Amino acid sequence: MAKKTGSLFFILLILPFFLHSDHFTISLWLHSSMFSKGKSTAVRELDEKLSYYKKIGIENLYVFNTLKSEHKKGWSFLRSLIKIAHKKGLKVHPVITSGNRIREKRIIKKHPDWLIRDQFKRIFPYLNLSNPDARHYILKKITKLLKYNIDGIHLDYIRFPYLGRNDRGNSAMSILLSLIRTTLYQYIPDSVFHGIADNCFSYDRETLKRFGKYYKDLDHEDIDEKVRILNEWRKWNISNVTLLVKNVKDLIIRSGKNIPLSAAIISNRDFAKNSLGQDWGHWGRMGIVDVLCPMIYTNDPGWFRERLKNVITEVKGGCRVYAGIAIVSSHSRNTEKGIKAQIRIARELNADGIVLFSGWSLQLSAISIQPSAHSFQPTAFGWDLGSRE
Numbered sequence: 001m002a003k004k005t006g007s008l009f010f011i012l013l014i015l016p017f018f019l020h021s022d023h024f025t026i027s028l029w030l031h032s033s034m035f036s037k038g039k040s041t042a043v044r045e046l047d048e049k050l051s052y053y054k055k056i057g058i059e060n061l062y063v064f065n066t067l068k069s070e071h072k073k074g075w076s077f078l079r080s081l082i083k084i085a086h087k088k089g090l091k092v093h094p095v096i097t098s099g100n101r102i103r104e105k106r107i108i109k110k111h112p113d114w115l116i117r118d119q120f121k122r123i124f125p126y127l128n129l130s131n132p133d134a135r136h137y138i139l140k141k142i143t144k145l146l147k148y149n150i151d152g153i154h155l156d157y158i159r160f161p162y163l164g165r166n167d168r169g170n171s172a173m174s175i176l177l178s179l180i181r182t183t184l185y186q187y188i189p190d191s192v193f194h195g196i197a198d199n200c201f202s203y204d205r206e207t208l209k210r211f212g213k214y215y216k217d218l219d220h221e222d223i224d225e226k227v228r229i230l231n232e233w234r235k236w237n238i239s240n241v242t243l244l245v246k247n248v249k250d251l252i253i254r255s256g257k258n259i260p261l262s263a264a265i266i267s268n269r270d271f272a273k274n275s276l277g278q279d280w281g282h283w284g285r286m287g288i289v290d291v292l293c294p295m296i297y298t299n300d301p302g303w304f305r306e307r308l309k310n311v312i313t314e315v316k317g318g319c320r321v322y323a324g325i326a327i328v329s330s331h332s333r334n335t336e337k338g339i340k341a342q343i344r345i346a347r348e349l350n351a352d353g354i355v356l357f358s359g360w361s362l363q364l365s366a367i368s369i370q371p372s373a374h375s376f377q378p379t380a381f382g383w384d385l386g387s388r389e
Contacts, residue, residue, distance in 0.1 A: 025352060027060035027293075027322055028053060029095075029264075030359025032071040032081075039075045046084045049359075054088045061085060062154040062262070062293075062355065066094040067144060069104065082149055091151035093262065098138050098244065100157035101125050107137070116161070117204040126161045128202040129277065130210070130240040135247070142248055146255045153252060155263040155289075159241060159278035160200045200276065201237045211236055234274060241277040245288055262291035264324065264355075267307040269314055284315030292319055293355045297326035299334060301341040309349055320352035327361035 034049075035042040053061070065071045066078040078094065085092045102108055102125045108115065114134040116124045127134045142153060201207075215232055249261050265280040266272035273279045283289045294311045296304050308323050315321065323346040325339060326332050334342075346354050356362060 023352075024347065025060065025320075025322060025354075026058050027062060027353060027355040028058050028359055028362065029062045029064070029355060029357050031064040032066055032073070032077050033064075034359050035077070037073050039073070039080070042073070042077070043080055043084070046081060050084055050088050050090055054090055058090070058356075060091045060093055060152070060355075062093045062095050062156075062264075064095045064097070064156070067141065078145075078148055078150075086149070093152035093154040093260075094145045094148075094150055095154045095156050096138060096141055096145070096248075097157045098155060099127055099129050099159050099161060099241075101161075102127060111137075113204065113206065116200070116202040119203050124161070128204065128207060129160060129244060130202060130207050130237050135240070135244045138244065139247055139251060142251050146251065146257060150257075150259065152260045152262060152290075153248060154293075155245065155248065155261070158245060158263050159266070159272065159276040160237065162200055162276060201233070234277075238273060238277045238279050242279055242282060242288070245283055249288055260290035261288075262293060262322075263289050264293045264295055265311075267294040267296050267311055269310065280311075281314040283319075284311075284321075285318040287318050289319050291322055291352070293322045293324050295324040295326075295357070296342075297324065297329040297332045297357065299332055299338050301338070301345060304342050305345045305349070308346060308351060312349055312351060322353040322355045323351045324355045324357060326357040329357055 035045045050061075061081075063081065066081065068074070068076065071077050078092075082092050102115070108125055111133070112123060114127055114131050114137065116126045116128045118124070127138070129135060145153065211233060214236055215229070218232065245261075245263070252259060252261055263280065263283065266276060266278060269281055273281070280289075280292055284292050292311065292315060294307060296307045298304050304323075308321075312321050323342070325334070325342050325346075327334050327339070343354060
């Protein structure tokens with residue numbers, strides 16, 4: 001257990017208030033690296049922590065790095081996790097991080113063409129989701145997971161990366177210039193590109209070639225050529241991410257498993273869609289995903305309410321919405337008062353549940369169990385602010 005640097009939060013006393021007759025689901029993001037490399041020790045840790053999760057009302061576990069190629073433990077962590085979780089009545093949803101930084105060195109070495117390249121030919125260790133082979137690699141992972149007795153698939157980082165202006169520059173004009181030069185074959189000096197890139201899509205030769213074919217087959221509207229190219233370039237990259245989500249859904253259906261597809265999303269709709277290719281509003285409205293989990297990591301209840309309301313309104317009832325609440329994240333440290341307020345807001349807005357971020361932050365503490373007429377209800381919820389997140 002991480003060393004405790006903050007006070008424990010005892011908020012489970014209020015959960016019966018939130019968990020009344022209509023079902024409100026509590027889920028948790030956690031990581032296989034929380035558990036020891038050795039199997040016997042890890043199994044004991046799983047039994048202890050999952051017993052705790054069950055007692056405090058958690059139902060779904062969204063678990064990162066469950067495949068052998070991801071966790072490097074040398075044994076089937078996922079099989080043991082499922083066995084223990086199902087004994088305790090918990091559901092296991094393995095997480096696939098589609099567009100995040102690639103940690104598997106063999107993939108980077110063997111398939112550098114799958115990675116994102118900017119206009120200066122710099123390579124970034126993120127999968128280019130507009131590359132069909134990169135998408136197929138992700139789908140192969142999903143296929144492996146579907147061979148297990150899992151309860152769902154959870155997509156994280158299902159988008160292009162945001163690398164920041166220090167990495168990519170600060171002007172969208174570079175997108176237009178690059179596409180004019182590579183698609184229409186008009187000469188533009190390299191000096192024009194210097195320091196003005198701000199887009200996180202990939203400008204490698206094969207990606208631009210595929211886009212060029214797509215672009216030439218379009219019925220063009222009577223608008224400025226530069227504006228048209230920019231619009232279509234964004235739409236094309238967005239459509240490739242959506243295609244991947246649809247393909248994952250199709251794999252689940254073809255497997256015969258009646259399990260949900262969920263996705264963690266950026267709560268700012270316009271930024272997520274136009275800059276990162278994550279059109280979650282469309283996924284939710286069309287029922288391509290069953291659950292959306294907007295990551296609204298903040299201490300500001302007003303901001304939390306606004307973002308969550310926007311997500312619920314945008315999907316128009318096409319899927320369930322679980323509000324992502326951070327105990328501790330890389331840019332926020334929540335409080336007992338803040339967590340209570342955010343749970344209350346989620347209930348008021350008729351969200352279907354919450355997802356807590358994350359297992360690193362939620363640590364074991366003393367639990368007092370009180371019997372009730374219907375079930376055992378815990379009376380202590382332990383929170384440790386000494387998180388690694």
